[in-house]
Every structure is written in structure tokens, then in C-alpha cells.
Amino acid sequence: MSDIEEQLRPRHSRDEEKADIYDEDGSIRSDFRALVGAAIADRDVLFLRKEVAHLHESEMGDLIEAIQPDQRLALITLLGDDFDMTALTEVDDAIRLQIVDQMPNEQIAAAIGDLDSDDAVYILEDLDEEDRDEILAQLPFTERVRLRRALDYPESSAGRRMQSEFVAVPPFWAVGQTIDYMREEEGLPESFTQIFVIDPTFKLLGVVDLDRILRTKRQVKIETIMRETNHPIPAEMDQEEAAQLFEQYDLLSAAVVDEGGRLVGVLTIDDVVDVIQEEAEEDLMRLGGVGDEELSDSIPETSRSRVPWLLVNLLTAFLAASVISLFEATIEQIVALAVLMPIVAGMGGNAGSQTMTVTVRALATRNLDIHNAWRVVRREAGVGLLNGLIFGVLIGVIAGFWFHDANIGGIIASAMLINMMAAAIAGILIPLLLDKIGADPAVSSAVFVTTVTDITGFFAFLGLATWWFAI
Amino acid sequence: MSDIEEQLRPRHSRDEEKADIYDEDGSIRSDFRALVGAAIADRDVLFLRKEVAHLHESEMGDLIEAIQPDQRLALITLLGDDFDMTALTEVDDAIRLQIVDQMPNEQIAAAIGDLDSDDAVYILEDLDEEDRDEILAQLPFTERVRLRRALDYPESSAGRRMQSEFVAVPPFWAVGQTIDYMREEEGLPESFTQIFVIDPTFKLLGVVDLDRILRTKRQVKIETIMRETNHPIPAEMDQEEAAQLFEQYDLLSAAVVDEGGRLVGVLTIDDVVDVIQEEAEEDLMRLGGVGDEELSDSIPETSRSRVPWLLVNLLTAFLAASVISLFEATIEQIVALAVLMPIVAGMGGNAGSQTMTVTVRALATRNLDIHNAWRVVRREAGVGLLNGLIFGVLIGVIAGFWFHDANIGGIIASAMLINMMAAAIAGILIPLLLDKIGADPAVSSAVFVTTVTDITGFFAFLGLATWWFAI
Secondary structure, three states: OOHHHHHHHHHOOOOOOOOOOEOOOOOEOHHHHHHHHHHHHOOOHHHHHHHOOOOOHHHHHHHHHHOOHHHHHHHHHHHHHHOOHHHHHHOOHHHHHHHHHHOOHHHHHHHHOOOOHHHHHHHHOOOOHHHHHHHHHOOOHHHHHHHHHHHHOOOOEHHHHOEOOOOEEOOOOEHHHHHHHHHHOOOOOOOOOEEEEEOOOOEEEEEEEHHHHHHOOOOOEHHHHOEOOOOOEEOOOEHHHHHHHHHHHOOOEEEEEOOOOEEEEEEEHHHHHHHHHHHHHHHHHHHOOOOOOOOOOOHHHHHHHHHHHHHHHHHHHHHHHHHHHOOHHHHHHOOHHHHHHHHHHHHHHHHHHHHHHHHHHHHHOOOOOHHHHHHHHHHHHHHHHHHHHHHHHHHHHHHHHHOOOHHHHHHHHHHHHHHHHHHHHHHHHHHHHHHHOOOOHHHHHHHHHHHHHHHHHHHHHHHHHHHHOOO | OOHHHHHHHHHOOOOOOOOOOEOOOOOEOHHHHHHHHHHHHOOOHHHHHHHOOOOOHHHHHHHHHHOOHHHHHHHHHHHHHHOOHHHHHHOOHHHHHHHHHHOOHHHHHHHHOOOOHHHHHHHHOOOOHHHHHHHHHOOOHHHHHHHHHHHHOOOOEHHHHOEOOOOEEOOOOEHHHHHHHHHHOOOOOOOOOEEEEEOOOOEEEEEEEHHHHHHOOOOOEHHHHOEOOOOOEEOOOEHHHHHHHHHHHOOOEEEEEOOOOEEEEEEEHHHHHHHHHHHHHHHHHHHOOOOOOOOOOOHHHHHHHHHHHHHHHHHHHHHHHHHHHOOHHHHHHOOHHHHHHHHHHHHHHHHHHHHHHHHHHHHHOOOOOOOOHHHHHHHHHHHHHHHHHHHHHHHHHHHHHHOOOHHHHHHHHHHHHHHHHHHHHHHHHHHHHHHHOOOOHHHHHHHHHHHHHHHHHHHHHHHHHHHHHOO
């Protein structure tokens, strides 16, 4: 069995869906971790080359995250040229920064020269300017120009995420000539699925998918089989917007052009998949009231990132408390109200969260817009009314029996109905309004919605009780 | 200007990022909607063929969602053969079902014959068995067998999402022979990025990316340039698991194999992107306490889908209320406690949600596992302690001044500290535990976490007060 075969063997046994460095939970197997840890401690380069060097970049990334922090740089240094820096694009930001900060700039420069430009930019963009310049200065001219140009585009833009390596041919070439060119040219990108057609000034004319080339006779001219690129992506476009184009039009890759319509790079679906994943996570985290924290953040960092949201909530909690304090006299006489009032506020808060979640998702996927907003508002109000009736009656009966007082049952039932309606309307109008004025509905809706439901809940319940019992 | 050029013109003007049937919010422009609506009412087939037929399937899907429900089938019928059924895969489930239910089975069968098998399956799988069989019976033999096989795989499996059309060649063919085959063969899939290498029994031997073929001289044998497929996807594999493989290994497409390792189809990244998006949305919706509802669901449907969660919350709310009722005597004497107690419970609930959100995300992205769980628990406890101290002091001071009573300030500060710690620990342990026993942490964590923080909050605050004032 050849070396290569042996390396590949454990990774494609038919029954295993995952390479077997993973246990069934999808974490790195602990015996493998231990073996690697021991090999690093023993500086056993032979073992590492044999068992670790061949790992896929994402497996290597997982391994780096799994081993002891102080062993990470050692692993990379021991592997030397066998270490593919692409793996660093697969680890947490904090861990990558830690590792890169410890590496001498010469080592980074040497390693980065072999990377695709998008991966190189990913690693360079987090470094401080001084280190970055030092590393760039050690790269060959074309490489340096490419990376500098990509780094000049704004963060999170298509220009940052694009790959500067691509295949481009003039329109008058024949299919045969194009194939011959690809057979001989050494400097082609590592992998590609389409080739671009450009004029002498690099203006983008069209695109040809590789399967189209393979189906076409040698003498046919490229310009007759190219298709117009309906969706060239301006380099300044935000990566999230670019991702939406990919999703909508099922693109595999797309040309990135500068203001003059000149081809500067290509954005590929694998980078876009990461963007989609990140954006979806961002929405989730924002709705939960946390920023873009990572599990590897320290306690003070994490605490700091969560305090602002809690602070806002503190203010609104005092607002709600001050509503309660208006009714101190009523509570003093009927303590049952104090027992029951959190139920009204809490149920309203949950109903509001439901509506808000649906609204935020619909806004993110562009399913909610001016045309159907009115219909959706009516629907939510209807749902609020229906659920308000159901839960109003339910709570009213339970509370009435609990405190042997039909009045209290009737009051809490009415308050619940009012609050469920308020929850529905706040749950949809607040995110819509925030979106309209350009704020991110995911980040700020929750606090406003629960404020509305808390205040409405306390006010309706205690107010109705005060009026009914004429206290 | 040729017809085709004219059709394409408005879609690739350089300044526009989107086809101009969209307004700046990404919704279908209302004047376009109105024009199309009028054309449908007037049965103006010429207009529809000229302005609508050429739309991309996803644009057509958006248009179908935007027009009046009763015009949808009319549009499809008027367009006739110019309507690409693929557009139906781009609309909400409820709308698709509505349309397909109204269409005669013959019309569906005729239209479905032209689709890629994955799109055909997508439309067929929602139909009831009788209609489905009737439609399948009208399809040509090979088509029917293909679709039946795909439909036999479990819902949400790779076999359901795969495309049964692919290019496969034997290993002993030369690159030249392969290219010649593709130039002559009529029945190739609409688009593809790799070709598969199989033995006479359809057993998968390897895969060759198209760029590799184009770089290789004609006389080279396919077997020398093919690479092993490290990640063939079993047809029964859940689509979410398959999507994770795509993400981890940056795959563009992957072979789908049956139990015998025989090639049965190909899963492509564009379908996987949809899966990733759906799964991320599912987590978001579950955390918000809503099921997989769509904006087009009716009021009773929506209400029904939200009731279970609210019901669970009602139970836990009464649990919390019964804790309060234990302290009725205390509240009767110090009404300030009733005013302040929702603050303690509410702040704890929010802190718990923060921790829970981070935990649920970390579990979904497999960043949290047995190896780092203990470290993460300690970190969260630390954050809870730190934030508990900050907010305990803050609230204590405010409450002390508000009610002119340092005792109340001290009591609420201590209760807040206790509840923030409880929130941190519940926020991480509950999702971890649910995940361990195989439950979905996104769907059930929130209710348990807020139950813990409500009960702890009320108990700590009112209990401390009772003990301190010795009531």
C-alpha cells in the first residue's frame, strides 16, 4: 500500500460519515488528542507528519482548537512546511490571533505566499498595521499588490472575501485554444468552475461554465458560448448582500468587478456559505441579547459584552416597577394581585417574543415587506385575540378557584386578553418600525417588546382591579 | 437589438445589484406587480411572454408570492410552456400546495417531466399519495423509476434532496474520450462541476473535477487523475448532516451512494445552501417558541402552533406564582417587595437567555463538547458572578434610595447576585443536559431556564426579606 493510499485509508471507509479523528458527538477523539499532545511534547515529527499533516484544513483547525493552547504554536512549528496555513482560517478568531501574534513575521510571510488570496486576506486582516506591512513587504510583487488591493476594500465587503486568482480569456479565442491554454499554463487557481471572458482592459464581457466548454467542439469561439453575467458583484458590495444574490440565483461563483466594470476577482460559494452561516448566527445571538462573543472569550470580555443589554433591561424593569408602585394601595388590600401579576406580564412577554421571532425572520429572509405588512399585522392581531381568549379564560378560571374570588378571575382574564393583543401588535410593529428606520430589528426588538408587555400587563391587571374594587 | 438581448438588457445594468423588478427593499416593484396583475386579468399573453416568461425561477417565485392568490394559477396557465415549474420550488410551502392542488394532474405531469429530478421530488413530496401516483404514471419509464427511488428515501434525507442526473465514466477512459463523449451526448445534466468514475456495477471509484479534466492532456487515463471521494454521502443520511459535511470540507457537490456503495445521485451545494438556511432558521424559531410556521399560515393554524409553548409557560408561571403566594404575609406588610420582585426575576431571565443563546449556538456549531464543557461552565459562572455583583450593587442602591430603606437595598442586591449565578448555571447546564439526552436544546431550553430564574428570583428576594425582617 503506497504512502498516499495509507494516508487516505482511514478517511473513506464506507460506514463512517466522518473522518475517524472524530467521535460520535463530532468532537476530536480524546485518544487522538492525547496521542498528538504526547507527540508534540516529545517533538515526534515523524508521527505528526504521518498522522496529522494529511488532515483536511478544517480537521486541522478542529485539532488546533482541541489541543492545549501552549501546544498550538509548537504543533505548527514542528510540522513546518507540511502545515497548511489555510487551517488557521478554520479556527476561532481569538485563537488565530493568539497563534499569529506568537509567530515571527518571516514565518507568516513564507506560509502566506502559498495561500489563495482570500485565505491570506482572512489571516492578514486581523493583524495590526505594522505587522501586516512587514509581512506584505516580504511577498513577491504581484502577490503583494493583490493582497493590498483586497485589504483596501472595506471590511465585510465582497472585495475582502474574493479570491484574486481566476482564469480569464479573450472572446475571440476558440474552445480548443482555451483548453490548450489551461493544459499548459502553470499559474491557474487551485480549483475553479467557470472562466471569465474579458476585453484587453479587463472589462468583464461574460462567463463560461466549465461544463459548457467540455460540451463544445474545439473550433467554436468562446464568445458564442459565453453567457452574460447577470450578477457581477461590485467589490464594495456588503458580503451579506452578495450572499443573498448567491442564494437567490443559485450561483456557484460570481465575478467581482471594480467601479469601472473591470474584473478584479471571483467570489466562490464556499466563502458565501460561511457568510450565510455567520449572518444567521448573528441574528440568533442578537435576539438572545448577546454580541458576537466566542466561547474562547475571557470572563471580563464576556461580562462586558453582555452588560449593555442588561443595563437597558434594568431601566425598563424599573419602568415596569414604577407602574406597579402606582397601585401600592390596591396591592396592600388584595395581596393576591401581587401573586398573580407576574403571570399576566410573563405570558404577554412570551407571546410577544413569538410574534417578534417570526417577524425578525421574515424581515431577514425578505418575506415581509410593505405589500403584505398590513395583512400580516391583521393576522398577528387575530392570533393575539384568539390566544388571548383561550388563555384569558384558562387563567381566569384557575385564578378564580385558587383565590375563591370570581372577581379576580374576571379581572385577570380581561387583563390577559388585553396584554396578548398588545403583545401581538408590539411584536410585529416594533421590528417593522426598527427595520424602517434602519436599525437592526434583531438586536433591539426584544427589549422594546417586553417593555410594552410588562407595562401593559401590570397596568391592565392592577388598573382593572383598582377600578373594579373601587380602591 | 435581438429579442434575447432585449430580454436580458434590464437585468444586467452595472449600477443595479438586483434585477429591476425589485424595489430598494428587495420586494417586487409595485408598478410591475400592477402591470402583471392587469395583464393576467386581460389575458394578455403577449405581455406576459415578453416581460415575465424570461424571469429567473427565483424572481418568478417572488412574483407568484406577490400577486393576488386567485391570479397565481391563471398566470401559470397563461404562460403555458413558457412557465418553468422550478419557480414553484421557490415559493412558500402553503402557496405551492394551493397552486398544485388546483392544477390538473396531467398539467403537473407534463411540466414535471422537464425538471431536474431534485426539483420534481420537491414538488411531488407534498402531494397526497393518490395524486402523486397518478402523475408518476404519466411519466416516461426512466424518469418514473428515478423519482420513485428518490421518494422512497426518508424525508429530509440526502436521497430526497439529490439530483439523479449525473455524468459517470469508466476509469479506463482517456481524457480525450471523455471530452468527446460530453461533446456528443445529448442527455447530460443541465449543469455539473464534476464527473464520477464508476465500475460496471455503478460502484463509485472516484471523482474528477472539471477543471482537472481541462488541465490534462487528451491521452491521460481518467483513473490517473481521479481523486478518491472521501465523503460519499449515504442516501439515508439526514440532510442536515450532509450539509455539515459540505460546510466542513467546502464541497461543491458530492456523490450520493446506496448501501452497496453504488452511485445513485449527486447532492449539490445550491440545495445544501437552502438546507443550511432552513436549519439556522429552525433554531431561531425554536428559541423564540414558535414552530415552522410561514407568514402565509392562517390565524387558527398559527394560533394552534403557538399554544403548546404558551401552555407550558402558563404552568411554569403558576409555579412561580405559588412561590410568591408563600410570602403573602411578608408582601402585605412591605408592599415595596411586590413592586421590586419582578425586577429580580426579569433580570435573571434575561441573563439566563444570554447564556442559553450562546450555549445553543455553540452546540449547533459543535464548538461545545465534553472536552471544554467544564471550562465553559466555569466561565459562565464567573460571568454570572461578575454581572451579579455589578447589577446587584446598582439595583440595591437605586431601590434603597427609592424606598428610603437600606435594608431593602441590601436584600434586593443579594437576591440579584444569587439569581444571576443561578441564571448562568441554568443557562448552560439545561441546554447541555437536553442535548445529552437527545432533546433539541433550542426548542425546550428557554422554558426551563426562565422557570429556574423566576422561582430562584422570587424565592431569594421574598425569602431573604422574610428572614431579615423576621416576619
